[in-house]
Amino acid sequence: MKKFVATDYVPRHFQWEVVGKVATLTLNRPERKNPLTFDSYGELRDLFRELRYATDVKVVVVTGAGGNFCSGGDVHEIIGPLVGMQEAGDMPGLLEFTRMTGDAVVEMRQCPQPIIAAVDGICAGAGAILAMASDMRIGTPRTKTAFLFTRVGLAGADMGACNILPRIIGAGRASELLYTGRSMTGEEGERWGFYNRLVSPEDLLANAQALARELADGPTFAHGMTKKCLQQEWSMGIAEAIEAEAQAQAICMQTRDYARAYRAFVGKVKPVFEGN
Known part of the structure; x- marks a missing residue:
């Protein structure tokens, strides 16, 4: 790679x-x-x-x-x-x-x-x-x-x-x-x-x-996904945009940062994101 x-x-x-x-x-x-x-x-x-x-x-x-x-x-x-x-x-x-x-x-x-x-x-x-x-x-x-x-x-x-x-x-x-x-x-x-x-x-x-x-220091994988959606949704209708965002969120839900945020919330501490 x-x-x-x-x-x-x-x-x-x-x-x-x-x-x-x-x-x-x-x-x-x-x-x-x-x-x-x-x-x-x-x-x-x-x-x-x-x-x-x-x-x-x-x-x-x-x-x-x-x-x-x-x-x-x-x-x-x-x-x-x-x-x-x-x-x-x-x-x-x-x-x-x-x-x-x-x-x-x-x-x-x-x-x-x-x-x-x-x-x-x-x-x-x-x-x-x-x-x-x-x-x-x-x-x-x-x-x-x-x-x-x-x-x-x-x-x-x-x-x-x-x-x-x-x-x-x-x-x-x-x-x-x-x-x-x-x-x-x-x-x-x-x-x-x-x-x-x-x-x-x-x-x-x-x-x-x-x-x-x-x-x-935030969830940088998710930031990259946000930037991608902001870019590609300019030319989409609302239904296409919602589907694109559903896919983006499902991908982000597979990251370790998503689990880190949940565990930090449960533990009442600030999450430490690693971008993966």
């Missing part, structure tokens, strides 16, 4: 730290507000794909260095070359790029570990997508989140935004952000449900990692 040891992973384009069962991925180009490049997109896609096979990491925190989350695709290293492809009539090359960026979101949604985005400052373009694709988001009052695609002549439909964003904040609000490209303030983001909560910039990473540790 294939295995991926997350504690041994050495990234090329961002920081990666594993403490206990929690990994923290830090976009680390603070002088440019942490933009993405062709290579960092590809590495993010590949890492989240490999995390399906990791047993040592149970939750991932994604954040940015230097008081900002991510300013999107690097203007010089991505947008410039893409304009060159357009001028050369390289439609296959453009499609290869857009499919690669979309695959990063697919892998984030399909890896079993919950992903928590810790977002401060600028969260724009592809950065807003990375936050959107996470399972939970913690922001700060100074966070500015913008789906900028129409500002550069592109559709708001990028990397799953038209599918995922309306499910988080509602169709009307998503439409406003995707059509206008305007920034959503931290307060708006919390009120609309994009951010689970706002904390001070100084407390952001510690808050996200504390939540991650809480989840990592």
Whole structure:
């Protein structure tokens, strides 16, 4: 059976730290507000794909260095070359790029570990997508989140935004952000449900990692099943969804964690979950 040891992973384009069962991925180009490049997109896609096979990491925190989350695709290293492809009539090359960026979101949604985005400052373009694709988001009052695609002549439909964003904040609000490209303030983001909560910039990473540790100490097999159901039930009717959840619960009832929880309840102690 294939295995991926997350504690041994050495990234090329961002920081990666594993403490206990929690990994923290830090976009680390603070002088440019942490933009993405062709290579960092590809590495993010590949890492989240490999995390399906990791047993040592149970939750991932994604954040940015230097008081900002991510300013999107690097203007010089991505947008410039893409304009060159357009001028050369390289439609296959453009499609290869857009499919690669979309695959990063697919892998984030399909890896079993919950992903928590810790977002401060600028969260724009592809950065807003990375936050959107996470399972939970913690922001700060100074966070500015913008789906900028129409500002550069592109559709708001990028990397799953038209599918995922309306499910988080509602169709009307998503439409406003995707059509206008305007920034959503931290307060708006919390009120609309994009951010689970706002904390001070100084407390952001510690808050996200504390939540991650809480989840990592829980029934992590069941968390993975919850994430799977949240993902696959988007396209189901209610009867299909109830059947899928019946199957999910029957599977979880076969885990040792289920029995551990029962025995802890009987013994009036806190359960200690082991993820199996």
